[in-house]
């Protein structure tokens with residue numbers, strides 16, 4: 001079992017519905033101190049998938065045994081394609097079979113898919129039980145495990161069925177990132193990059209300097225990236241927990257990204273890859289509208305490109321793009337609202353004439369290679 005190697009970094013999240021901490025460090029899954037002080041529970045249920053459980057499940061289960069008199073685990077099939085009702089129901093089947101009551105607590109060990117589904121299950125089971133996030137992808141550590149958005153997909157739209165349910169705690173064990181495939185690490189970097197153009201200009205310079213270290217899995221660089229991302233997300237979510245306004249800026253690149261994911265079929269492009277490409281399009285649209293200098297959009301594109309993420313979208317056809325983007329949760333009365341950059345380090349939500357968006361999309365689209373849908 002890994003021993004904790006240093007005092008974890010702590011980021012506090014303070015929302016109207018819950019106050020909790022994000023702990024960031026090495027060895028946290030096996031560090032008893034990181035698990036202390038959670039609400040008392042009768043049954044601790046670990047939710048994971050076979051990939052993650054084989055790598056990190058035992059350490060988490062060992063710690064869980066100190067948290068509750070009874071423990072069990074349930075494994076969901078791995079992948080975005082399984083983020084649906086049918087899979088969610090297997091969690092409820094498990095909880096009911098195990099006789100879990102309202103003092104049960106769920107623990108999500110995995111990436112954003114496991115985290116979003118476990119959180120939603122926790123929001124629904126017996127009208128709400130507590131849960132803890134144990135994120136094991138970079139994307140989940142810097143974004144999805146924080147802020148309480150939980151959901152499953154609907155065939156007609158991404159994350160369309162869900163609830164706000166804040167976790168009791170988030171344990172970002174940096175050791176788990178060592179087993180992450182490089183493609184998943186790059187996808188996570190998309191969500192780190194996202195915070196810079198919308199909220200933190202110095203972060204963009206830091207990322208430009210440290211991208212090599214991040215791609216190489218340097219733990220210090222990753223710790224810094226996770227902490228800075230979580231600090232920005234905590235500040236935004238603390239001011240607008242249920243996305244009545246400013247929180248929408250965290251969806252920079254997501255309107256285009258979600259359309260790519262749904263248009264190709266969930267799982268073809270990773271969420272982070274679609275977001276990376278979506279940010280390039282959104283930055284370019286911002287420049288096209290004169291909101292930011294073209295050089296700023298180009299800087300965002302260069303960083304996304306250097307991170308090994310796609311900067312050109314698949315050709316979904318214009319009508320299909322707009323059909324898919326209209327299902328976005330930010331749409332109001334049928335109008336698509338885009339998160340755009342209105343200054344370096346600042347973002348805003350706007351409607352844009354369809355012709356303008358279509359022209360930018362044409363510039364950022366490539367026809368897929370024959371037989372290939374994954375990013376080149």
Ligand code: NAD
Pocket residue numbers: 049051052055078079080083110111112113114116136137138139140143144145146147148149150159176177178179180181184187271272
């Ligand atoms: P994911 O959960 O599918 O994980 C990616 C892959 O990595 C999976 O195959 C998983 O089994 C594997 N994996 C996870 N941890 C691993 C590890 N340590 N070592 C080896 N393999 C590991 O994908 P993701 O990118 O983590 O999350 C994407 C999801 O997050 C999407 O569904 C997206 O909608 C959601 N999301 C939610 C929010 C939110 O605020 N709730 C924010 C951003 C994204």
Ligand code: GLY
Pocket residue numbers: 143144146147149247250251
């Ligand atoms: N990932 C966007 C949000 O949490 O609001």
